[in-house]
Amino acid sequence: MGRAEERRARQRGGHRAAPKSRSRRAAGKNDGKSFIRRLFTWKKILGTFLGVCLLGIGGFIVLYLVVDVPDGNAAAQAAKLQSNVYKYSDGTVLARKGTVNREIVDLSRVDKDVRNTFVAAENKTFYKDAGIDLKGTARGVFNTLSGKGAQGGSTITQQYVKNYYLSQEQTVSRKLKEIVISLKVDRQTSKDDILAGYLNTSYFGRNAYGIQAAAQAYYRVDAEKLSVAQGAYLAALLQAPSSYDWAVASETGKKLVKARWNYVLDNMVEMGWLDSAERQTLKFPVPKEPKAAAGLGGQKGYLVALADTQLEDQLMEQKGLTRSEAEAQVVDQGWNITLNIDKKKQAQLEKAAKTQLTSKLDPEKRDVDADIQAGAVSVDPKTGKIVALYGGEDYFKHYRSNATRTDYQPASTFKPVILAAALEEKAKTQDGATIGARTVYDGTSKRQVVDNGKKVGFAPPNEDDVDYGDVSVQTAMNKSINSVFAQMGMDVGMDEVMKTAGRLGIDVEGEEAVAAQTLGTMGASPLEMAGVYATLDNHGKKVTPTLVASAEQNNQTIKMPDAIGEQVISPEAADTVTSVLTGVVDDGTARTSVRNNPARDGQEVAGKTGTSDFGRSAWFTGYTPDLVTSVGLFGEAAKASGKIREGDQVDMKGATGTLPGKGRVNGGGIPAQIWAAYMFGVTKTDAEFDLDTTQGAGVEPSWTPTVTEEPTTEEPTEEPTTEEPTSQAPTSQKPTETPSQTPTQTPTQTPSQNPTTSPPAEGTTPEDPFEPDLGQ
Template sequence: MGRAEERRARQRGGHRAAPGNRSAGSGKSGIRRLFTWKKILGTFLGVCLLGIGSFIVLYLVVDVPQGNTAAQRQSNVYKYSDGTILARKGEVNREIVDLSRVPKKVQLTFVAAENKTFYKDAGVDFKGTARGLINTLSGKGKQGGSTITQQYVKNYYLNQDQTVTRKLKELVISLKVDRQKSKDDILAGYINTSYYGRGAYGIQAAAQAYYRVDAQDLTVEQGAYLAALLQAPSQYDWAVASATGKKLVQDRWNYVLNNMVEEGWLTQAERGAMKFPVPLAPKGAPGLEGQKGYLVDLANKQLEQQLMDQEGLTASQAETAVVDQGWTITLNIDRKKQAQLENAVKTELTSKLEPKQRRADANVQAGAVSVDPRTGKIVALYGGKDYYKHFVSNATRRDYQPASTFKPVILAAAMETEAKTQQGKPIDPDTVYDGTSGRDAVDNGRKVGFHPPNEDDVSYGDITVQTAMNKSVNSVFAQMGIDVGMDKVMGTAKDLGMDTKGMQAVPAQTLGSMGASPLEMAGIYATFDNHGKKVTPSLLKSAEKKDRSVEIPDPIGDQVISRTAADTVTSVLTGVVDDGTAKVSVADNPLRNGQQVAGKTGTSDCNRSAWFTGYTPDLVTSVGLFGEAAKAGGTGCDKEKIKQYSHVSLQGALGGGRVNGGGPPAQIWAAYTFGVTEKTKFDLDTTQGAAVEPTETPTSAPPTSQAPSETPTSEAPTTEPPTETPSQTPTTEPPSQTPTTRVPTPPTQTPTGGTTLDPVEPNLEQ
């Protein structure tokens, strides 16, 4: 057979397949017959035609409904744990304004923030909607890329539900609304129906809530802030935002204005002259006097977080879904304990303040959170003198240093990681350190440039960790943090419940130079009390409305540190109460009646805050006092001019000198705790610490942290404490008595005894 004939035979399939390949060849040809390009193309076109047909049917069937935003607004009902009513909140703060009353460039800030193609598009973002549908079907839930028209439709005609049906309806209605209404009408509807936080719906209410002006008087800078705010109203509210929140809203404010320049709506010169317009302090909402407003705000925030976690809502969507939406929210607050806590603050603090006679008294703010460590329930909370007069909750604010109340976290990290001194000795309550004030902390023989003084620059020589905790010796814990490893210390802090985002793992953190709230510290100590099982304090008992309920997760989580480590910390902290800085106010309190107590005092840099976080086996309470300038004037200890709401020293308040954690905070703690708890004892799985009777005199290594003679090779670490500015002027009540101030004396060398000292940490803000 010639080559041509052979080729023709192959083309005709004339070559016989080998016997062993016959089935393979027939299978291959069968697959080809099943998946031909014609069939694939036909299937694709069929699916497309089906989708188009379905969309046409949907477009014909779905009509633009009547606006229902106002009808959806219902009172939320808040209850105590026993079911009695705490508060009702639901009056809608909205005033619809015509778009002509909003300056044109302010209108454009919203377009620049949300939808630069607003004036050109057909009202929908098909790509963004498709992404939202895919996320919903895959369980991610979060929608992105909505146009202003779609957001207006969602706010005014529909709801915040993250379902495929709702998203498809949103798409159809948006297309129809864009055809039926002008762009100005849609923009007016959007800015008048959106929720801006502070109970404000619509731009007029928002202008009043944040800047005390009408919408027609808003500047472009202010409009850009309100436009930026819509992404996350609570997180971006300057009065209560964290340092991270403030940075995010400033970034978004810049984004809005930069977009306006790109679109030709602002000149570069106009943009360059603009400065961030810090909003005015908020006013409390009606019906939330006293502690009610603080409780309602925290309940809302925790419910919003659950909706974000469980349903994939954004922060803005969650807030809109919670505020004034007809929820019945039951809190874990125990009415008896709540009343006792409020009374303790009044009798031990506010009744003794004389703001007219002593300027320092006007600057005192108090916050407290009380948690059941076995259940994680927040049973009492004190946010400030009155929600109307001080909008920021002192119970949840994170802009003050927790100071020496952070020291137990360092010990917990040492115990959990089985850390050793630089001489290889295990770190435990009996380990001996050099307590010389101002001594250089070292890392493998190298000075790290960190040498904090102790209170009043008192040196202690060689002391055990137990004694160092009792007396809150800065130099010991600075060295211990380096021995453990600051990355491990901060890792343990995170495991215990501290928000460490953005915090540097530097030696200065051993002095508690980061920001933390009483709520945060109560959770950390509750985890110690709960034998190392994570406690995330929860205010929510239940949350439900007519057609739904939200699952409240168990506040008790996994074992984050070992029971032995947690119990050893507890054992050591009993020494702080019995032999240390809390002895006078807590251990010697006549109401104690033999109750076993663990706790730690703290007094921060420049005496700007004073703390006592303590616990019994069944109750953990963190009390913080914060220096907040009632008015501007004078200079602070850092030589900077004092502005209203600046962080200032508590020095001189209550007619004394320094306000220590072992003073008013511990007194408030004792008056509250001993009034609501029954006598119980800790069940500790440890052989160490002050709560354990020693069988023999402890021995340990010689001092492990002698300062080397060589020149240090690193600079002193620096930290910048949070600078968040709170919002309202504190108020106080007339005094009844003036406390006395104790003068510290040099200690004797005993393992667990000594003076009741509470250090004021050095200035770390340089």
């Protein structure tokens, strides 16, 4: 259209028509919008939602009509239980476990207040609800569908139905059946009968099914004799029987079960079932020591208990079960479990413990001998397999496994972790020198730890208050000098030290990152320390010691995770620590029991001794290129005496009656002797450490006297001087020279006085009378 036509059109009041193509595009666009609006109207959305709800309700009604309450009785439940079979790595049978410990009791035999402890613990609305908790059940179904596993929320009726009629498997179909049957059971059965069934079918740990067996297992009384406080403990126990069993619980487990016990009693007060004044008078009822199951004497019980725990861990991880549910799926459920235990190595470890310790203990002559407990774990660093384990003299005599207990301090066996952290972080001293094996520190006893020139209020003594003056890190590790590693921890930063400890395998959750931790004051087990040192032996790749090789049940097989994990510290850092630890054996606190041991046949060895404050624990954790073993000795009071209660940690001084000097038990003594008697009989004599480092005793020439006699064990005639050195090198100074050759003659005389100058350079200390010390 031309301009003249446009003008005429305007004059007529007309409008120019839009191009047809544009009109079609616009129309199409509007049609699209209207289509979406037509598809997603609020009426349709609401209608769909209501339709889904009706479908769900309809489906549930059909399910309710179809699913009947199955037959179930105690005999039928017992018949479902089958023995678990545990085998050595070669396939030969180690143990069978599956005797059912259950006695059905009438509810009238259980005091009403004790019954109410269970209701208060698990389901306060039990007497009012219809058998299910809709909110908790919906959450459970959703978690099952999403793979998150069980999150609680079941009523007592639901738990009874699961225990008595169904299985512990976590599937939607099983959960839906549980809901339907629970509703029907609640309608058909009285609340008292449901509660009786629940109390008689629940698993309480210690192989005890039902409240009567639990009352006997934990308090040596019948169910009718249980007090409210004891009933509250058993009710609290159901949440995690093995973790909350006071006899084997960790410090965390004990805190949790006490909190749960208090929760139960507080709920009883809230519900009006317990007078608040009476509640205040109740004291936590510590259970009796458990009795071991038949057929599990010697080391068998310890091995079976750890195997069960590791299998439960995997069921929780892979199937999302709670600890209680996992235990119910493992105990007496017909599992065929093969362990990584090497029959020969296991026998050798048991023999070493007997010859070096238990055969020498005589409680009738020495009271302290009754207080001595030993534990050990041996791990292949290349595979993570636990090839041997010693939990105590006998599972019947000491139910708690000393191999896995975490209530004693690892003491100076923690010092390599501090060095590993320093090397990994490339930490520097207060003077700015990078920390390594040759770095010099002030080894003065009770030296104040400083941070940026400020004292931090921590000044640990060395053993016997010995002042070492300026020493290299290598010498400090050899002699286990507390003051050096306390300062090193501050130089690295205790946060980093604790993080490194966690990465290497020590459970540091809840532990404070304070300077005192440099002395190894947190709790740790031989199992944990074996894992830490195995990771060092494996060039910094994480090793998680694993006992279970395979676990099969009917048609299912539980895959165990790879025991070898990711690189948690660099190979160079790990190898440098290994190199330094060879000096502890050759020139340090382990030389008498390990270096000079006649059974040693050329094996390369790295390791560290440890002795805790007041001689309550003593350790030697060491390794060859092909095997790692941690041995711990623990003072545990066998009976109450004065202010000491049974089970308290006590000094082991004078044990066996054969200890030199002051009779103190130390890591370089009995633990190292057990270690050597075992290791030098099962390790390769030609294996060598393949170290990626230029530092430490393992790669540097060291001065080694050609000693032909054992060092004397007599006390020095004169106490070491505690005076400050007259001239002091800066903390970052490195030794100016390294010995160029090994002396060809043994020193003919021992100096009559202690030197007043700084000790000689690393590796050049003469053989002192062997008096291992606190923290070694």
